Amino acid sequence: MCISTIRAYRLRQPFVEGPYKMSKGRAADAFDAVIVSLTSDTGITGWGEMAPLGTFYSAAFAAGAEAGVAEIAPHLLGRDPQAVAQLGRLMDVVFKGHPYVKSAIDMACCDLAARAAQVPLVTFLGGREGETVELYKVVTHGSVDAMAKLARRITGEGFNRIQVKVGGDVRSDIERAAAVADAVPKGTVIFCDANAGWTPFQARQFADASRAIDYVFEQPCPTIDECLSVRRAVDKPMVLDESVTGLEDLLAIHHKGAADGLTLKISRIGGVSKTRSLRDLAVDLGFMVTVEDTGGAEIDTAAMAHLSLSTPEERRLHAIAFHEWVTVKTAKSPPPVKGNRMGIPDGPGLGIDVLPERLGKPFLELSERP
Incomplete structure (x- = not known):
């Protein structure tokens, strides 16, 4: 099995109850999500998502994830999505640091691998x-x-x-x-x-x-x-x-x-x-x-x-x-x-x-x- 297609999306997700407020005036009115899908040559698709809370909560922001995913993705085509640890090491080699950039990709690999094995991810x-x-x-x-x-x-x-x-x-x-x-x-x-x-x-x-x-x-x-x-x-x-x-x-x-x-x-x-x-x-x-x-x-x-x-x-x-x-x-x-x-x-x-x-x-x- 190998990764044959990679797609990535950016999706704004407004909050039901309006702005989410923290101390010192920090607030956000939506998650800004980056969503990744990995499809294998056998037709199975795995999904992953990461969504920072504004730019003030973590050392992460959606525009950075968007740019980083585009840099990493070409290195993943043709790779075995079931070799999750191996793919994690590969991502760390080709893109140093920035763990939030890799999160949705890793999640999609885990989802795809579990779907291929016909077991829930919890297993x-x-x-x-x-x-x-x-x-x-x-x-x-x-x-x-x-x-x-x-x-x-x-x-x-x-x-x-x-x-x-x-x-x-x-x-x-x-x-x-x-x-x-x-x-x-x-x-x-x-x-x-x-x-x-x-x-x-x-x-x-x-x-x-x-x-x-x-x-x-x-x-x-x-x-x-x-x-x-x-x-x-x-x-x-x-x-x-x-x-x-x-x-x-x-x-x-x-x-x-x-x-x-x-x-x-x-x-x-x-x-x-x-x-x-x-x-x-x-x-x-x-x-x-x-x-x-x-x-x-x-x-x-x-x-x-x-x-x-x-x-x-x-x-x-x-x-x-x-x-x-x-x-x-x-x-x-x-x-x-x-x-x-x-x-x-x-x-x-x-x-x-x-x-x-x-x-x-x-x-x-x-x-x-x-």
Whole structure:
């Protein structure tokens, strides 16, 4: 089997509920997705997607992914898509760094290989661990009253896990966190996520003033060492997200004891296969793990669901249903969501049926000469 055709698309995915707001005025009103399809000489197609959250969240942007995919794609024609690790090494040789550029390609390879084997992707990733994964929802940054109102609405819909965006003015964020905690039912799992927005000084101010609130502290500062300095001064569990970009980061976090949990973003790490490797190591090292991505619709969410449900239940934190965030629908049979839990689609590979006609005209189309 070999890759005979490669297509790539750029698709804007507006948010259902308007702009997504973080601290310091950071906001986006859509995901800007790059979607890749790889078709084999046997007629099987695999799909992949990456979608950065604006240009402020990760060291990634859609125009960069578009340009990078066009550079890498010619090197993949004629290659065996089932040799996923080999293709990953090839991409690293011909295009140094920029893991987000390679993410959708790797995802498409994994999907194609699993479809060719007639097994769901979750089987390739270690086997299914449970039927569904619990979802969380985000309380985006805003006024104290608006955040408390949103938190009440989310928990009123049956969600028991919320992520509260902080990382701005410390005193105001202390009020925000307290108001949200007062607004939700007792026992609600709260993550206070600063998205690396604070200095250690500010993070310790927040932690000291919010000791009475039961929450998990997520990525208070930009670097591992800064987060570690905060961790030493607080009595809350800590999860790191932006700090995890590869194996060296994971090992440093473990060696220093800088966190209790990790959030692994597929595009930040470079694709499904590399995320699976880090996920397995994180589990073996005793971390709690969330597997998600920076954004996307049905394709990316399906990959997130397969990775989440192949993570041991006792080490799994939660997941997010990004395909419900956006107004566009790119596939049939998306990851099924019932209440506050998400499963994986039935069928081989990702299990979804992508609708190419909804993706627009490809910006790249290459075929191997007969």
